Amino acid sequence: MKDLKKLLVVIDPTSDVQPALARAIELASPNSANITVFLSIFDFSYEMTSILSGHEREAMREGVISQRQAWLEELLIGYTNEKVQIDSEVIWHNRPFESIIEFAISGSFDIIVKGTHLHDKLKSVIFTPTDWHLMRKAPVPVLLVKDHAWPVAGKILCAINVGAEDDDHQTLNGKIIEYAKDLAAQFDAQVHLVNGYPGTPVNLAIELPDFDAHTYGETIRMQHEQRISYLANSFDISSDFCHVKEGLPEDVIPDIARQIDAELVILGTVGRTGFSAALIGNTAEHVIDSINCDLLAIKPDGYHSPLDKD
Numbered sequence: 212m213k214d215l216k217k218l219l220v221v222i223d224p225t226s227d228v229q230p231a232l233a234r235a236i237e238l239a240s241p242n243s244a245n246i247t248v249f250l251s252i253f254d255f256s257y258e259m260t261s262i263l264s265g266h267e268r269e270a271m272r273e274g275v276i277s278q279r280q281a282w283l284e285e286l287l288i289g290y291t292n293e294k295v296q297i298d299s300e301v302i303w304h305n306r307p308f309e310s311i312i313e314f315a316i317s318g319s320f321d322i323i324v325k326g327t328h329l330h331d332k333l334k335s336v337i338f339t340p341t342d343w344h345l346m347r348k349a350p351v352p353v354l355l356v357k358d359h360a361w362p363v364a365g366k367i368l369c370a371i372n373v374g375a376e377d378d379d380h381q382t383l384n385g386k387i388i389e390y391a392k393d394l395a396a397q398f399d400a401q402v403h404l405v406n407g408y409p410g411t412p413v414n415l416a417i418e419l420p421d422f423d424a425h426t427y428g429e430t431i432r433m434q435h436e437q438r439i440s441y442l443a444n445s446f447d448i449s450s451d452f453c454h455v456k457e458g459l460p461e462d463v464i465p466d467i468a469r470q471i472d473a474e475l476v477i478l479g480t481v482g483r484t485g486f487s488a489a490l491i492g493n494t495a496e497h498v499i500d501s502i503n504c505d506l507l508a509i510k511p512d513g514y515h516s517p518l519d520k521d
Contacts, residue, residue, distance in 0.1 A: 215244050219315050221325040221341075222250045222283065230358040231326040232290050234505075237361070238324075240294045241397060247318065248287065250301045251310040252279055272303050308344035312518045315351055324354045346480055346508045350516040352390070355506045365400045365474035367391045370464045370498065372479075373406050373438035383479040383511045388446050390509060391477050403452040403471055404443055407463030408435045432457065465501035475505040 220235045235246050252275065280301045287297055304310035315323055323345060327338060338355070345353045369391045371384045391402045408431055432455065439453045454467045468476050478498060 215239065215242055215321045217318065217320045218244060218246045219311070219318065219320040219323050220246055220248045221311055221323065222248050222286075223326050224250060224252065224279070226326075227286060228358070229286070229290070229326065231324045231354075231356045234354070234356045234361075235324045236290060236292050236295055236297075238322075238397075240292065243294050245296045245298065247298045247300055247320070248283065249311060249314060250279055250283060250299075251304045251307040252276065252301065253303060253305045253307075276301050276303060308341045308348070309518060311341070311345060312349050312516060315349060316516065316519050320351060322352045322354060323349055324356060327355050327357055348516050348518055350510060350514055350519060352510070353508045355508070357503070357505050359474075361398050361400070361474050361505075363399050365398065366403055366471050367395055367400050367475045367477065368403045368405055368464070368468050368471065368473040370460065370476060370478035371404055371406055371439070371442065372460075373435055373442060374408060379511055383509070384442060385446075386512070387477050387479055387509055388442075388448075390507065392446065394475070400474070401452060402446075402448055403454060403467075403473070404439055404448065405454040405456075405464055405467045406435055406439050407456055407458050407460040408432065409459075410457050428457070461498050461501065464498045465503075468502055468504060473504050475507060476502055477507040477509065479511060480508045 215238060218235045218239055220229075220232050222229060222232070229248075232246070232248060238244075239246055254275065280299065283299050283301060287299065290297065300314065302310055302314070311323060311325075314320075325342065325345065327342065342355055346355075369387045371387060372380050373384070375381075388402070388404070394400060395402045410428065435455045436453070439455055440450045443450055443453050454471075456463045456467065458466075464476065464478070467473075476498070
C-alpha cells in the first residue's frame with residue numbers, strides 16, 4: 212500500500228456521507244497521493260424519449276451530468292484535505308461496474324475504493340452486484356469500506372492458503388501479507404493470519420476399518436499450523452496471531468474475523484467469470500457474504516481483466 216499514488220473512489224449518489232472517500236483520504240495522506248472521485252449515472256427514461264432527437268437527448272444527458280457534477284463539487288468541500296488532491300469525474304454509462312473498471316484501467320489507478328451498505332435489521336454488510344463485478348473483474352485491488360473508523364491498534368486479518376504448495380498460491384499469500392504489513396505500519400495495527408483446513412473425509416472412515424480419523428485430523432492440523440507459523444515467521448508476525456481452524460474457508464474466515472474483532476479482512480480472489488463463476492463461485496465470494504468489516508480483495512499477479520482491451 213506504500214506505493215499508492217492514484218486512488219479511484221466510487222461515490223454513492225444516494226448519500227452525502229462518503230465513508231469510501233474518508234478512508235481513501237486516510238490512505239492517500241502519507242504519500243500525498245491523488246484521489247479521483249467517480250460517479251457513473253444513467254437514466255433509462257432519457258434514452259427512451261423517442262419524441263426527442265438524438266441531439267436533444269444528448270443535451271438532456273449533459274444537463275443531468277452537470278447537475279451531478281455540481282452536487283459532487285459541493286460534497287467535496289466537506290472532504291478538503293491539504294495533503295491530497297481530489298479530482299472528480301461524472302460519466303453517463305448504463306453499467307456502473309464496467310465504467311468503473313474501464314476508467315481505473317485507462318487512468319492507471321492503484322486501487323478502487325467503494326462504500327458498502329448495512330442491512331438495517333440484520334446489521335450486516337450488503338454487497339451489491341456492482342461490488343461483485345468489481346471483485347471479479349477489476350485488475351487492481353478493491354477496498355470495500357464500511358461506515359466506521361479504523362481505530363489505532365486495530366486488527367487486520369489475512370486470509371491465506373497454506374494447503375497449496377504451488378508458486379501461484381505462495382506468491383498470492385505473500386502479496387496479501389505485504390499489503391497488510393504496509394497498512395499496519397500506517398495505522399499501528401496488528402496483522403493476523405487465518406487458514407481453514409479440511410476435516411477428515413467421512414468415506415475414508417467408513418471404507419477403511421483401520422483408519423484412525425483422530426490421528427489423521429491431528430496430522431493435518433499440525434501440518435497447517437507448522438506451515439502458517441513458518442509463513443508468519445518469514446514476515447516477522449507473531450505465532451500468537453496465527454489462527455488455524457478445521458472447516459471451510461468461507462466459515463472459518465468470518466468466524467475468526469468476529470472472534471478477533473477485525474477491522475479489515477484481506478483475501479485473494481481468482482476472478483472467475485461466466486458459467487464457472489455461477490456454478491462454482493469461489494472462496495472470496497462465499498466469505499464476503501458473512502463478514503461485517505472492511506474487505507480488501509487482491510488479484511494474483513498476471514491477472515488480466517476481461518474489460519481490458521489491450
